[in-house]
Amino acid sequence: MLDTVLQQPAMDFVPQSTEHLQGQEAPRQRARVHLLVVDTDAAVRSACAEIASSLGYAVQSTADLNQARSLIRGHAADVLLVNLPYGGYQALELVSEVKLLYPGTAVIAMTASSSVNAAVEAMRRGAADYLTKPFAVDELSAVLERAASTLSIDAESRQLRERLRLSQGLGSMIGRSAEMEKLYRILSKVAQSTHPVLVLGESGTGKELVARTIHAYGPNAFKPFLPVDCGSLVPTLIESELFGYVKGAFTGANKSKDGLFVTAEGGTVFLDEVGELTLDLQAKLLRALQEKEVRPVGATHRVPIKARIVAATNRDLAAMVEKGSFRKDLFYRLNVVNLRLPPLRERREDIPLLTAHFLDRISKGKARKYTLSDDALRTMIKYDWPGNVRELENCIERACALSSGPVLELGDMPTQLQQQGLEAHRVAAAEPQQAEHPADVIPLAEMEKQAILGAIRKLNGDKLMAARLLGIGKTTLYRKLKEYGIQDPMLDE
């Protein structure tokens, strides 16, 4: 218990070394996280500081709230560990101030067991965690570790977002439409954790690519990524693929084999077309996820697993749950986070980028550089692409194979595109005055909304600066965001 540590001399200090740890395991290497301990009890300050510095934190401590404020102003705190004395509203005020002025600082509240209400209030004001006194060294370590890992997740996803701003998409994913930007923002956060993710979207929208990107940007990118198509394998095969089998489990099982959940180690198992699993396999999968272990086919023992699960489907799983063809409990397990991929027809502005990307890729493998005729590109932008990006990719590959020259014409495209292109020409010839389709006219309100969102995003959420650069007042900016129904400009469309 911390009480034993509290026997040490009560004094403020900023530990510079870990000499007191000689003979113990060295602190884990990470960028120095700055911790500020605020408590009037010198013994608590001293003990917390000693434990935190042994974990690798740079620690400062103070008894005084005003001094705490000035230390925080000097950016001394990534994590603030603050005591909430009984009736100590000033300490609660400090929590609010810090979360308002420095939202990146993780706040942990300490309370006496008699004032749990204060801890609840602190959490309401934005504290990330709390500790009830007296607490064990392990409890303090666990809370600090949690705070530090949240900080590093935030920092990594910020870096990822920054890289994103400079590219045509995220990793191998191409697209800069608002829908894709929104997806990247969520994806870059989701990738840092190891929670299950459910990827939803029509066929060919890039669900597997998203799963691969989550894996590639995740903490276990160096471990395997193992896809399984639950729609194309018979149930018995899926079971032995996923869970493995022991020698003699069935005819042909000459020796035992580990399943993908085991061979993935800490990597990712991608369950494509998860909606196609039989109810029996759904039950087995649920058990594996809940208990983090699997029973290989024919075995009596269970084997621990630690793979991350990313599942995908083009079916409406919620409706399947209603009908009873998909287990509700499994749905909730898989659906911890879901990512919905927009069909290509809802992000037509990405078609030129995707087209250029595929043309580049194909040109690299050949001696010639392919381009598209204006007519072909115009038609492609207007086409609905029921098979989404896969259909677009196939269409370009086919056109490159068929084309006799480096410029791909409408005539090199599949019949349905050619027909659409011809139809557009006929309409344009019959009604020249209609050539400028009204849908091409962007309403002023939409342009204003995009300008505001664009400015806030470019400035990483700094609304004040955005308002200044847009030449409007802060209140006007807030009113407009409200008018457009935008709650979070960094996420909402």
Ligand SMILES: Nc1ncnc2c1ncn2[C@@H]1O[C@H](COP(=O)(O)OP(=O)(O)OP(=O)(O)O)[C@@H](O)[C@H]1O
């Ligand atoms: N945003 C994108 N940028 C570049 N290529 C993409 C993108 N989205 C999809 N693709 C490409 O389109 C093809 C289909 O993608 P993918 O297999 O990931 O789709 P899917 O949604 O999993 O399809 P299905 O539901 O049929 O399994 C792949 O070759 C993939 O590389």
